[in-house]
Amino acid sequence: MGNTHPGATSPLGMVSACAYSGAYPTGYGRYAKNTEGVPEEMFDRLQASGFTHFQQSGTGAIRKYYNYVRVTPMVQPLDDLGQSWPLEDERAEAGYYAANLDTGVRCEITVGEKVAVHRYTFPDHHSARVVVDLSCGGLGIDLGRTIPLRAQAESMGHGRAQGTVVMEGIPLSVFIEVESPGWRQMLWYDRRLIPGGTRLDFDSIRHTTLRPFGMLFMGPTRAGQTIEVRMGFSLRGCDQARANLERECGAAGDSAFETVKARTRASWRNHLGRIQVDGGTPARRTVMATALYHSLIKPCIADDESPNWPDPGPYAFDVCTMWDIYKTQMPLLSAIAPDRYGDMLESLIRVCEEEGNFPIGYRMARGADRFFRQASALAHTALADAHALKRPGIDWTWALVHMVDDLRRLYGEDFWEHGVVHPITHTLDLAYAHHCTAKVARALNDHRLAADLERRSQGWINAFDPATGLLKDSEFYEGGKWNYSFRLIHDMAGRIELAGGDRAFARMLDRFFGYGCEPVKQPGRGPDPIEMAAGYALNRFEGLNNEPDMEVPWAYHYAGRPDRTAEILNSALTWQFGTGPGGLPGNDDSGGLSAWYVWASLGLFPVAGQNMFLVNTPAFERATMQVEGGEFVIETSGFRESPIGVDGIDRDPAPQYVQSATLNGRPLHATHLTAADVHHGGRLHLRLGPEPSDWGHGNRPPSLSDPHPKEQR
Template sequence: MLEPPNECPRLREVDPFLGTEQADLPKPIGIAATWWVPKPPVGNTHPGATLPFGMVSACAYSGAYVTGYGRYGLSLSGDAPPVAFKRHEALGISHFQQSGTGRIRSYYNYFLTTPLGEDGLEGRQDRQGLEDEKAWPGYYGGRFVERDVTFEVAADARGVRHRYGFSSGVRPSVAVDVSAGGLLIDEMSSYPQGAEFRLCDGGVEGFVVMEGIPIHFRCEADGASAYLWEDEGRIESEHYELTLDRQKQRPSFGFAFEGTDGVPTMELSFGFSLRDGDRASQAVAGGLDEVVSSAATQWESLLSSIEIEGGTPAQREVFATAMYHSCIKPADFTNENPFTREDGPFFLDLSTLWDLYKTQLPLMMSLWPQRGAAFVEFLCEVAEREGGFPVSYLMDNVPDRFTKQATGLCHAILEDARVRGIKADWDRVLSLLWKTSQSGKGRKGRFGEYARFGEVDPLSHTLDISYAHFCMARMARKVGHQLVFDRASALSQHWKNAFDAKTGLLREDSTYYEGENWNYSFRFVQDMASRIEIAGGDRGFVGLLDKFFGFAEAAHGERVFRFEGLNNEPDMEAPYAYLYAGRHDRTATVLRRVMQCEFTTGRGGLPGNDDSGGLSSWFVWSATGLFPVAGQPVMLIGSPLFDRATFHLPGGDFSIVADQQAAEHFHIKSAMLNGKPLNRAWLKMDEFLTGGELVLEMCPEPSGFGEKNRPPSFQS
């Protein structure tokens, strides 16, 4: 099998297996020992081959929860995940995987590709032990034990290349199950709504409809002959169609390739398209070595966008892997829109937009504004076509998207794109935001209820919609739309209705999804000064945060829900809330304990679902010493983990230097921005985007840094 290229040092630091198994973290110390674990302690990542924001991925498939890779069954609690399969095993290689999600609607894993043994198709469903795995960004390989077959897969822009090595004397043979999809546990499988394919010169081509989405494909195998099969039996026809009668019987079906005696390897290539067969044919991947090299070059370039100096080898590995996981989703399907069948930006796998909008999308918008501009255009296309902006968006044709977790997130995403300098027709963007919020689905849904009553349930959605109006008001002021500015500004004030002045927290008379009122009470709102006053001022607000994080004990009879330690992400920005009350020292302490106790190397290196990179991008930001406030022109200063971190931004390099930084030297004594003293724990967006150098002198004890000049609060 191949080795990672020596000329790609950052790629070699990445461990794609990190987060694939139950958390095996350092022993929590101090306040970290008091944090709450409400969800399965596993990252739910997979080591499969994919490109940056890649359309296609390929990975060994066992049918386990949630990516199709691994051994686990369905688990929704903080207990150890149930083991569905006794050993590490697989049926073959599947294509299109989620990344680090929890329970969602679609689980993909299409075109299951299985090397066959001497028993041919009859043994196609025999599970194989999985050993000798190796992976780096863009490449994944291993060995199926019982058949002693090695495999290697590499991802291309719209295709995948496979290579299989068979034992001496065995005629190479590989089967592709076109009917496969989803998981093999808890009724999470998928079955086609339609399919048609045929033998053709050099391979097989056709389409299959999964979850309402047509996936056109072409598959070729070098020097091999192809045939079609159904239910483990070869069929003589050169054409297969999933008729209505066949669909009622739900047979398995697909095609297979037979190689040449005496040639122990077989390489096959897929090309995919959601639009038509010609595009699928054009996307067929090239030779394995070529595809691996191209993928490595692309990943090395992307991983070099942030350079770090210092830190331990383990910390550097965790950072490189976090950067890798931050750049897998959303999947870029540009020119592959299956609904309009027209060219243009198109993205899928917005499975956890409620996490991505806080951390991962600001990272993408900052480092790669061209991709950010494409994402803005995609969101507008969806809004025009569907009459509303998405909260999640998967590879399916389901009109009612998941809305339990959040509401109006795209308002924050789009305003964040604007303040980060993304190029777009912002008058058009604002018109779509306002129209979809105040008419159609918006008027009939939570936006309309909010406008009528000043709040909605869950109360966390009240905060969402209030913030959405704040973002529209800011955008309206920029483009000069006075009517929208006046109306949105007025509606943005209702976030206060969600809080109980007696407790300083969100009211308890509500339902909260994946968390409790405490977990959502320290989210950033646009007017943090007023939020702090509701809690009784700085002292009261800090007192609540201290109980939440474990610095202080609850009063007798008081029910406190603790910080989730990034096992779940509703409260991922909460450590930075201290900055608005002038307590940078508390922020620094929490951040270092999170990075010390909740992230490590190895397969168990994540505290919970990576959530499509939302968790990993939290680490990327926090380890460099900065944190975004989505939708506001503000970057918060935390406690950098490395001696130096440099963002290679389009407007110029921005470096964060941490002098005297050490394991217990995580407080800031003083700061200098471009050679001048900085007496605040935050940056203006322009100070970040235009490049510069922030030098932080670190020390072991609190110094009062950031106490007086707080991050800004906004009315509108």
């Protein structure tokens, strides 16, 4: 369950659109909500009651899943609204989704940054209709609905209508144009038409008082006749929604579908073309392209759309799983979409100013999702990296003020006073955030502040039990102490010494990854809690379905064993990802997991907050990234293609190991690069071989207590 959907999206755009079943995970699926094991099926087929807008991508058990403004093409009476029909002949491309309803209607959708355009091809019928349901929201499962708080709808005639629904405190406005000459339009409430009515107003809606409402357009169709529905969205009112529609779709009366589709397709081609790979199996190239696509759907970044502050500027939402994306996806956006990445950081700073916290999760809702259990103070890593790269457009003095203030909020207050806080993982988060903030403070010549922050950043050691070399007993979110004990903190040299040195640390990692152990039986449908508890008690790598484990394969680098990293990455890339349904090993988490795949396939891993990339064996013979400084090329010699079965899937490829490396023609003995090395462009050459070498054993990545390691300890 990657929890993604095949609907139409634009790169980092505000609007998405997809078929709506009401089931988990995104409203497109057919499952009941679950957090462990294989999910229970709600339906035995793909089906839809219409097509909704604003979907999550890859998230797990978060509170709500938008699915606002449902559009349903019908040849049935309005009483049948909400009924689901089988989906047939689905087709999905970047920026485009199409399917047949078994009512005989062909449905196509494309989106721009702030618009959606639907095209419906009807059968011959005396009374076809397009129904817009403004009351729809969330999922059709227990406690899954999102109820509008207030709403208004207006029928303006001549195929035009508009409305605003306040969902979770946010006013979502839509302006609609329906190209349907000769059709009638009306408002409806509780599945009853309101003849002659031009406006609906609801000042207060509750779960007990909600009745569906919206607009309807209807008239006769001949076989093969198409009806186009153009929709502009805004979080700042109907006038801006109309302006967005005109900007992206052109004048009323003009067909916009092909124009918007072509523009979004070109935008996707531009974004996806920023990483090119050669070699590797067809399956790997397919998964790589898909992973890059999923990495560029979220967050949604909309210019001049904040409903919470009136000023112009970028507004980013669906920063839903910061505890995943700060490690992988945010560094990817920084590398290949730096302008939009800068807009996201600017928006996060503004959220902190307006709401008092850097968000751990931030959706299209009033107030940040604080996700107290997951993590603390994660935006500091992205800001530290951006400052080190001299990102323009950010007032760094202003940013530093908010970085420092945020360290004292929530769990940070206890850390400030005691140097340790439970859940113990927050101690690591906060110590690391102090380190990142100290780097910005020192660069801005506030040396007194920097010294204090650096001293507090050493509190990472308070999280560990010297007797075991692992984290202290505590509560852990989606994992246990083993999952969290191998994070790439700012003082890995000190952390390895605490574990007993290189060999002892490597042995702990070997145990975690199951070297020499029997395979673990995976849980099935509805696993018993006893079975799940026994699995967690193994203290093993759970695979990449668990965000704390994302960075752990790279911890071997700090112990001088990059060969182990190569083995684990080769296994994960081969066996945990595929081209069909179920091709992701767990929640994609807003692109965090897919971005991990992109980096691992390139043979790089960004160490967020440390302005550094770790280097290992890539999955492709050659790759090129378009970065600010031009091209960063990763090329290999001795690359061996994996054996392929008849179905195109890799067949048990043996890992390859780096024998030597050069950067821009000069020998590279270390297993790391600075982020500037990558962002400024250059050429990394890796000579590969079938056996481990001594490359990287003696020159480790820097650590706080050992910033220039040279010799093997």
